[in-house]
Amino acid sequence: MLYSPISRFRGTFLGAFLGVSLASGGMQSQSYLDLGRMAILGTESLIALGKLDLDDWIARQQQESLHLIATDDISIKIIIATLPVALFFHENPIKLRQNLLLVLKIWEDDPVVRDGTLAIAYAISLALTEKLNPLTLIPQTISFLGETPTSIPKKLLAVQNLLEQGAGLSRAQAEFAKKEKLSNTIAMAFYCFLSTLEDFRLALLQANRNSNPKVKEVTSLSSQATSAITGALSGAYNGIGGIPVNWQVSLLQRNSPVWGLTSFSQMLQLIDAFVAVWSGVYDIALNPRELTEEECEVALLSVYAAPRVIRSR
Structure with a gap:
């Protein structure tokens, strides 16, 4: 394996966060601060329960009054919110699809949001x-989507054609700078990712070439969406090692609040705990009452699992 799972998990989350941060130009509006909060709540739910539980997801959102209403930023918030599900079930395409469609039921059923979520999650997988x-x-992704009335497959094919022709960024921007915002945003993110695959x-x-935080809000949100999706895709592919060190150091030095968490360090700790739950690691600290003090001392030096539970991934 070229990169470890923890490197790719970190890369996905950090890539999405950096994408939003760059597109916002450092202006921490309420939209910016809330954009990934639902993803954090979903991650915390998966860590606590070790499985997808819609009731728990809804309860956590209601507790923090994160009720989605019909605004321009609803689509990107939903897509970012599903990243934990994409990561948690990435090994099995069938379960990946089933659980993504399940979690999307929490919000308004929009076919474009559905197809966009499936396309991004499959690429991450x-x-x-x-x-x-x-x-x-792109052909594999279109096959994963199946029959659909949306324009997502057509847009993705347009991306492939541009890449095959060696088209530059300006041509891609002209191709996807049209009124149907979300499908074009997703297509542009795939172009930015695939045209610079290992960078x-x-x-x-x-993804941020034309972003301008001083323009009207809808344009800013479109830039954040393109940048966040590009960051998540590239982060998953290149791992955290592919993210410039000076960008990571800057985040660690500032250590400011991140999507409802108190600091960037807390975000990294959350991702590490998420990887641990996904991998099946048993955290004694989360279940101290299940073991006596003497058993805990032994357990700290040993690893236990039921027969055939520990296996190659």
């Missing part, structure tokens, strides 16, 4: 399992 081939990603920095810079 291939990246994490090291099966992502840039030449076949996280360049992928995000491309």
Whole structure:
């Protein structure tokens, strides 16, 4: 395996966060602060229960008054919110699809949001399992979507045509700068990712080339969406090691609140705990009453599992 799962998990979350941060130009509006909060709540739910529980997801959102209403930013919030599900079930395409469709029921049923979520999650799945081939990603993704009335497959094919022709960023922007916002945003993110496959920095810079935080809010949200999706895709593919060190150091030095968490360090700790639950690690600290003090001392030196539970992934 080229990169460890924890590197790719961290890369996905951090990539999405950096994408939003760059697109916002450092202006921490309420939209910016709330954008990934639902993803954090979903991650905390998966850590606590070790499975997807819609009632728990809804309860956590209601507790923090994160009720989605019909605004321009609803689509990108939903897509970012489903990233934990994409990561948690990335090994099994069938379960991945089933659980994504299940969690999408929490919000308004929009076919474009559904197809966009499935497309992004499937690309992340291939990246994490090291099966992502840039030449076949788009046909595979369209096949994963199946029959659909949305324009997402058509937009993705347009991306493939641009890449095959060696088209530059300006042409891609002209192709997808049209009124149907979300499908074009997703297509633009795939272009930025695939045209700079192994360069996280360049992928995000491309996604943010025309972003301007001083323009009207809808344009700002569109830029954040493109940048966040590009960052998540490139982060999953390149891992945290592909993210420029100076960007990571800057976040650690500032250590400011991140999507409802108290600091960037807390975000990294949350991702590590998420990977631990996904991998099946048993955390004694979470279940101290199940073991006596003497058993805990022994357990700290040993690893236990039921027969055939520990296996190669």
